[in-house]
Amino acid sequence: MLSRRALAPALSLVLTAGGVTLAAAPATAAPATATPAASAVRLSDAAVSGTRQIPLLGNLLEALVGPLLSGLGGVGETLTLTPPQWSLPGVTNSVQWLANGVPIPGATGLSFVPTLEQAGKNLQAKVTGSLLGLVPLETFTNVIPIPLPSGGGDGGGGGGGGTGGGGGGTGENPLLEALSDPALTGIPGVGSLLQVLNPLWSLPGVSTTYQWFVDNVPVPGATGPTFVPGLEDAGKEVYARVTGTLAGVPVVNLLTSRLLVPLAPEQPLAASSAATLAGTAKVGKVLTVQDPTWNEEGVTHTYQWLRDGAPIAGATAKTYTLAPEDLGRQVVVKVTGTKEGWTDSTVDSNAVVPQVGDAPTFTTQPSVSGTYSLGQTLTANPGAWGTGATPTFTYQWRRGGQPIAGATAATYAVTAADLGSTLSVTVTATRTAYAPATFTTSALPVAKLPSATTITGKKKVRAGKPVRVVLGVVVDGFAPDGTVTVLDGTRTLKTVPIASGSRTLKVKGLKPGKHKLSAVYSGSGATEESRSKVLKLTVLKRR
Numbered sequence: 274m275l276s277r278r279a280l281a282p283a284l285s286l287v288l289t290a291g292g293v294t295l296a297a298a299p300a301t302a303a304p305a306t307a308t309p310a311a312s313a314v315r316l317s318d319a320a321v322s323g324t325r326q327i328p329l330l331g332n333l334l335e336a337l338v339g340p341l342l343s344g345l346g347g348v349g350e351t352l353t354l355t356p357p358q359w360s361l362p363g364v365t366n367s368v369q370w371l372a373n374g375v376p377i378p379g380a381t382g383l384s385f386v387p388t389l390e391q392a393g394k395n396l397q398a399k400v401t402g403s404l405l406g407l408v409p410l411e412t413f414t415n416v417i418p419i420p421l422p423s424g425g426g427d428g429g430g431g432g433g434g435g436t437g438g439g440g441g442g443t444g445e446n447p448l449l450e451a452l453s454d455p456a457l458t459g460i461p462g463v464g465s466l467l468q469v470l471n472p473l474w475s476l477p478g479v480s481t482t483y484q485w486f487v488d489n490v491p492v493p494g495a496t497g498p499t500f501v502p503g504l505e506d507a508g509k510e511v512y513a514r515v516t517g518t519l520a521g522v523p524v525v526n527l528l529t530s531r532l533l534v535p536l537a538p539e540q541p542l543a544a545s546s547a548a549t550l551a552g553t554a555k556v557g558k559v560l561t562v563q564d565p566t567w568n569e570e571g572v573t574h575t576y577q578w579l580r581d582g583a584p585i586a587g588a589t590a591k592t593y594t595l596a597p598e599d600l601g602r603q604v605v606v607k608v609t610g611t612k613e614g615w616t617d618s619t620v621d622s623n624a625v626v627p628q629v630g631d632a633p634t635f636t637t638q639p640s641v642s643g644t645y646s647l648g649q650t651l652t653a654n655p656g657a658w659g660t661g662a663t664p665t666f667t668y669q670w671r672r673g674g675q676p677i678a679g680a681t682a683a684t685y686a687v688t689a690a691d692l693g694s695t696l697s698v699t700v701t702a703t704r705t706a707y708a709p710a711t712f713t714t715s716a717l718p719v720a721k722l723p724s725a726t727t728i729t730g731k732k733k734v735r736a737g738k739p740v741r742v743v744l745g746v747v748v749d750g751f752a753p754d755g756t757v758t759v760l761d762g763t764r765t766l767k768t769v770p771i772a773s774g775s776r777t778l779k780v781k782g783l784k785p786g787k788h789k790l791s792a793v794y795s796g797s798g799a800t801e802e803s804r805s806k807v808l809k810l811t812v813l814k815r816r
Contacts, residue, residue: 333407333408334359334360334361334364334402334404334407334408334409334410335359335360335361335410336357336358336359336360336402336410336412337357337358337359337360338357338358339357339412339413339414340354340355340356340357340398340400340412340413340414341354341355341414341415342354342355342396342397342398342414342415342416342417343355344417346387346396346417346418346419346420347387347419347420348387348388348389348391348392348419349386349387349388350386350387351384351385351386352384352385352386352387352396352417353383353384354368354382354383354384354385354398354400354414356368356383356400357400357402357412359402359404361404361407363404364402364403364404365402365403365404366400366401366402366403367381367400367401367403368380368381368382368383368398368399368400368401369381369398369399369401370385370396370397370398370399371396371397371398371399372390372391372394372395372396373394373395373448374397374523377391385398387419391419392419392420392421393419393420393421394418394419395416395417395418395419395448396416396417396418396419397413397414397415397416397417398413398414399411399412399413399414400412400413400414448475448522448523449474449475449476449479449517449519449522449523449524449525450474450475450476450525451472451473451474451475451517451525451527452472452473452474452475453472453473454472454527454529455469455470455471455472455513455515455527455528455529456469456470456529456530457469457470457511457512457513457529457530457532458470461502461511461532461533461534461535462502462534462535463502463503463504463506463507463534464501464502464503465501465502466499466500466501467499467500467501467502467511467532468498468499468500469483469498469499469513469515469529471498471515472515472517472527474517474519476519476522478519479517479518479519480517480518480519481515481516481517481518482496482515482516482518483495483496483497483498483513483514483515483516484496484513484514484516485500485511485512485513485514486511486512486513486514487502487506487509487510487511488509488510489510500513502534504613504614505614506534507534507535507536507614508533508534508535508536509533509534510531510532510533510534511531511532511533511534512528512529512530512531512532513528513529514526514527514528514529515527515528515529536614539614539615539616540614540615540616541615541616541618542567542568542569542572542610542611542612542615542616542617542618543567543568543618544565544566544567544568544610544618544620545565545566545567545568546565546566547565547620547622547623548562548563548564548565548606548608548620548621548622548623549562549563549622549623550562550563550605550606550622550623550625551563554595554604554625554626554627554628555595555627555628555629555630555631556595556596556597556599556600556627556628556629556630556706556707557594557595557630557631557661557707558594558595558627558630559592559593559594559595560592560593560594560595560604560606560625561591561592562576562591562592562606562608562622564591564608565608565610565620567610567612567618569612569615571612572610572611572612573610573611573612574591574608574609574610574611575589575608575609575611576588576589576590576591576606576607576608576609577589577606577607577609578593578604578605578606578607579604579605579606579607580598580599580602580603580604581602581603582603593606595627595630596706597630597704597705597706597707598706599627599706600627600628600629600706601626601627601628602626602627603624603625603626604624604625604626604627605621605622605623605624605625606621606622607619607620607621607622608620608621608622629706629707629708630704630706630707630708631707631708632702632707632708632709632710633658633659633661633664633702633704633707633710634658634659634710635656635657635658635659635702635710635712636656636657636658636659637656637657638656638712639653639654639655639656639698639700639712639714640653640654640656640714641653641654641696641697641698641714641717642654645687645696645717645718645719645720646687646719646720647687647688647689647691647692647719647720647722647750647751648686648687649686649687650684650685650686650687651670651684651685651686651687651696651698652683652684653668653670653683653684653685653698653700653714655683655700655702656700656712658702658710661704662704662705664702664703664704664710665702665703665704666683666700666701666702666703667681667700667701667703668680668681668682668683668698668699668700668701669681669698669699669701670685670696670697670698671696671697671698671699671713671716672690672691672694672695672696673694673695673716674695674697674716685698687719689751689799691719692719692720692721692722692798692799692800693718693719693721693797693798693799693800694718694719694798695716695717695718695719696716696717696719697713697714697715697716697717698713698714699711699712699713699714700712700713700714721796721797721798721799721800721801722748722749722750722751722753722799722800722801723748723749723800723801723803724746724747724748724753724794724796724800724801724802724803725746725747725748725803726744726745726746726747726757726792726793726794726803726804726805727743727744727745727746727747727792727805727806728742728743728744728745728759728790728791728792728805728806728808729742729743729745729808730742730743730790730808730810731810732808732809732810732811733810733811733812733813734783734810734811734812734813735812735813735814735815735816736783736784736785736812736813736814736815737815739779739780739781740779740780740781740783740790740810740812741777741778741779741780742759742777742778742779742780742790742792742808743775743776743777743778744757744759744769744771744775744776744777744778744792745774745775745776746771746774746775746794746800746803747774748774748799748800751799751800752772752773752774753771753774753794753797753799753800754770754771754772754797755770755771755794755795755796755797755800756768756769756770756771756794756795757769757770757771757776757792757793757794757795758792758793758795759778759780759790759791759792760790760791760792760793761783761788761789761790762788762789766780766790767780771794783810783812784812785812785813785814785815786811786812787809787810787811787812788809788810788811788812789807789808789809789810790807790808790809790810791804791805791806791807791808792804792805793805
C-alpha cells in the first residue's frame with residue numbers, strides 16, 4: 274500500500290448531511306479509516322491548486338475554516354490541533370483523536386503524542402462544535418499517517434515484531450487508496466465529449482461511481498463516466514467527483530481537475546415564420562405584432578416600430594396605436610430575437626398603410642342655450658368628444674331644417690325670418706386624420722309675436738246705409754300681415770286681407786236691430802292670432 278507523509282495539509286473539508294459525515298484529506302495524505310457514518314474525501318492535487326476555501330455547512334452552525342492538524346507524523350512527535358473557525362460566537366469544542374477512525378481512549382486535548390500503538394495507522398481528530406439551541410456539528414481534521422519505526426535489531430524480539438507487524442497487517446482491514454488521481458480527457462467545449470480516466474485503486478474489486486459538476490453545482494442525471502457540456506455550460510468550470518466503494522472499507526471520494534468550457538461561437542437565430550401585424554389599419558386603432566417562430570426555444574423579443582423606414586420615438590412595445598402622423602405612410606415593426614449564446618436576429622413585419630380614423634363620438638352631446646325669440650342670441654355648445662385631441666368645431670344654423678346662409682358662427686341672433694319657424698344647429702367635430710363627425714341639435718320653435726286686434730265705428734246707423742268700420746292689428750315692432758274676419762255675433766260678415774296693421778271696411782245689409790260686431794286676426798307665420806272686443810251697433814229703421 275502506498276504511504277505518504279504530510280508536512281502541511283492542503284485542504285480539509287467536512288460536510289454533514291442526512292447523518293453522514295464526509296471528511297476530506299489532503300492530496301498528499303493517505304485516507305483515514307472512518308467510522309461507519311464517515312467517508313474519507315480526497316481532492317486531487319490539480320483540484321486543490323488555486324481552489325477557494327469551501328465553507329463547512331451544518332444545521333445553522335457553520336465552520337468557516339476547518340480544523341487542522343500540524344506536526345511531524347511519527348511516534349513520539351507531538352501533533353497539534355488548531356480548532357475550526359465557527360460562523361457563530363460562543364461555540365464549545367470537544368475533541369476526540371482517532372486512529373484509523375477508531376477513538377483513542379483519553380485523547381481529547383488539543384495535542385497528542387503518538388505511541389507505538391498508533392504506529393502504522395492514520396491519525397485524525399474529530400472536533401464537535403456545540404452551541405445552546407443548535408444541532409452540534411462534527412468536523413474532521415486532515416489525516417496524518419504515523420509510520421512504523423525503522424530498524425530494531427535481529428533478536429527474537431525484532432523478528433517477533435516483524436511477525437507481529439505482518440500479523441497486524443493481516444488483522445486490520447486495509448484502507449482503500451487511489452494510487453493515481455482521476456483525470457478528465459477530451460477537448461473542453463460545448464457539445465464535446467469529456468471522459469473520466471479512473472484512478473488506480475490500491476485494492477481490487479472497487480466499484481466506481483461519478484457525479485459531474487458545473488461551477489460547483491451537481492448536474493442532475495450526470496452520473497456516468499462521460500459528460501457533454503451544453504450551451505448553458507459555456508464559460509463555466511466542469512469537473513467530476515469519483516467515488517470508490519468497496520465492502521468493509523471507507524468510501525473514498527476524489528475530485529478531478531477542473532476544465533473551463535469556452536464560450537461557444539455564437540450562431541445566428543433564424544426565423545421559420547414571419548412577424549405579422551394584426552389589427553385595423555386606421556388612425557387611432559391598435560396594431561399588435563405576432564412574434565415570428567425561431568429555430569431555438571426561449572427566445573426573447575424586443576420591438577421597434579417604423580414609419581416610412583424611420584424609427585418612431587418610444588414605440589418599442591408589442592403593440593402600437595396608430596397616430597395621425599401615420600396616415601398614408603408605411604408602418605412596420607422590427608422584431609429582434611435574443612438568446613444567450615446566439616447572435617441576435619431581426620425580422621421585419623408586413624407593412625400597413627393606415628387610413629383615416631373613425632369619426633369621433635360625443636360623450637356629451639352638443640346643445641343650444643338661449644331664448645328662441647326675436648332679437649335674442651342663441652349659443653351653440655359643441656359638447657365633449659371622448660379621449661384624444663380636442664376636435665375643432667364648425668357650425669351651421671338651420672331654420673326649419675334648412676341651412677341659413679351665412680349663419681356659421683357659434684352664436685346666432687334670432688331674426689324676424691325665424692318667427693314661427695324652428696331653429697337648430699349642426700355641429701361638425703373634426704380631428705386631424707379622422708373622419709369628421711356631425712350632430713344636429715333638436716329643432717325648437719321661435720315664438721310668434723303677440724298681436725292686438727281692434728274694430729271701431731259708429732254705434733248707430735239707419736237701415737239701408739253701409740256700416741263703416743276700421744280694423745286695426747298691432748304687433749310690437751313689426752308690421753303684421755294676414756287676414757281679418759269681421760263677425761256679427763258668430764256669423765261671418767266678411768274676411769279681408771290686412772296690410773301694415775290697418776284696414777277700413779264697409780259692411781252692408783245689416784237688418785234693423787242690435788248687432789255685436791267683432792274682428793278676428795288670423796295671425797301669420799310671425800305673429801299670433803288675436804280677437805277684438807265687441808263693437809255694439811244699433812241699426813235703426815228707415816224713416
